Amino acid sequence: MKAVQIVQPGDLRIIDMEKPQLTEEHNVIVRMTAAGICGSDMGIYHGTNAAATYPRVIGHEIVGVVEEVGPTAKKVKVGDRVIIDQVTACGHCYACRKGRPNVCGDLHVRGVHIDGGYREYIDVADTDCYLLPDFLSDTDAVMIEPTTIAVQCCSRAQLESDDTVLIIGSGALGSSILRIVRLYHPQRIIVADIDDAKLDEALKNGATDVINSAREDLPARAHELTDGYGPTVTIDAACVKGSLLNALQATGNAGRVITMGFSVAPTEVNQFVITSKELDVRGSRLQNRKFQDVIDLVNAHKVDLTGSVSHTFPFTEAQKAFDFVDSRDPSIRKVVLTFGK
Ligand code: MN
Ligand code: ZN
Numbered sequence: 001m002k003a004v005q006i007v008q009p010g011d012l013r014i015i016d017m018e019k020p021q022l023t024e025e026h027n028v029i030v031r032m033t034a035a036g037i038c039g040s041d042m043g044i045y046h047g048t049n050a051a052a053t054y055p056r057v058i059g060h061e062i063v064g065v066v067e068e069v070g071p072t073a074k075k076v077k078v079g080d081r082v083i084i085d086q087v088t089a090c091g092h093c094y095a096c097r098k099g100r101p102n103v104c105g106d107l108h109v110r111g112v113h114i115d116g117g118y119r120e121y122i123d124v125a126d127t128d129c130y131l132l133p134d135f136l137s138d139t140d141a142v143m144i145e146p147t148t149i150a151v152q153c154c155s156r157a158q159l160e161s162d163d164t165v166l167i168i169g170s171g172a173l174g175s176s177i178l179r180i181v182r183l184y185h186p187q188r189i190i191v192a193d194i195d196d197a198k199l200d201e202a203l204k205n206g207a208t209d210v211i212n213s214a215r216e217d218l219p220a221r222a223h224e225l226t227d228g229y230g231p232t233v234t235i236d237a238a239c240v241k242g243s244l245l246n247a248l249q250a251t252g253n254a255g256r257v258i259t260m261g262f263s264v265a266p267t268e269v270n271q272f273v274i275t276s277k278e279l280d281v282r283g284s285r286l287q288n289r290k291f292q293d294v295i296d297l298v299n300a301h302k303v304d305l306t307g308s309v310s311h312t313f314p315f316t317e318a319q320k321a322f323d324f325v326d327s328r329d330p331s332i333r334k335v336v337l338t339f340g341k
Contacts, residue, residue: 009047062117
């Protein structure tokens, strides 16, 4: 079978590899049909993802059809359309015992630490497969994965309806967070970005207020918009230099600050801003078994995943697809690789 491998940063190749066999009794073989290209996939391609190891078959937004099931695989059957959880964990370390396999001490993420789904077939545990809604196409279904990331950060924030929320950043991540935050009906949803067009879109998608942080003082404006208190939840979906300090300064007493960035660049913060307000600063990484939650929301028509995929490419043209994503063409939303039979 064929696969897309990043041999080393900057070197993408279509390789031949052996078709996987069932390695566990409860495993299944999934024939891939669609796989999204994520910012983190681009990071692995460009060598800017500190977690990745090479050579690597990437791809973690991965959808397909169950083609073969092991003797004890119960969750899915041949012919089922599924999306695959990218998190694989040891099951017995402290994080796993606390029900947080997404930060397992021996975490192996498909497409990052172990081979992912940019290939024709993959062998996975039946419990890592989630049934797709019938009415959702395979290409649209890749959007389930980015949506799980948004559900995870709201869960880490313990979001409730009496919160006021500040989302810093209105790119792909920030806008999928906005879609989920809305479902909690918080008092206010403030979105900050440096791009007016993105802020206009945020207003259309349910933000109550926007801040252009290139022109306005973000913490000061966030205080004004929340009667001087400050938002009670701030989610940093921009993850740029300075955004953490902005988030800490903006957030009101007893609030939560959620970080999502992977930057290792030092940034200066002070203890007073955390201690004086007794802030909870929490990371949100990947997702902790949130696929079924998102699929339930889609089935209940509370979340609409259609309309986000802007372009598709056959996976054998992955180089073209990656070059296109690099072009930053304004028409790009989600780009998806497709797999023929
Ligand atoms: Mn992703
Ligand atoms: Zn573990």
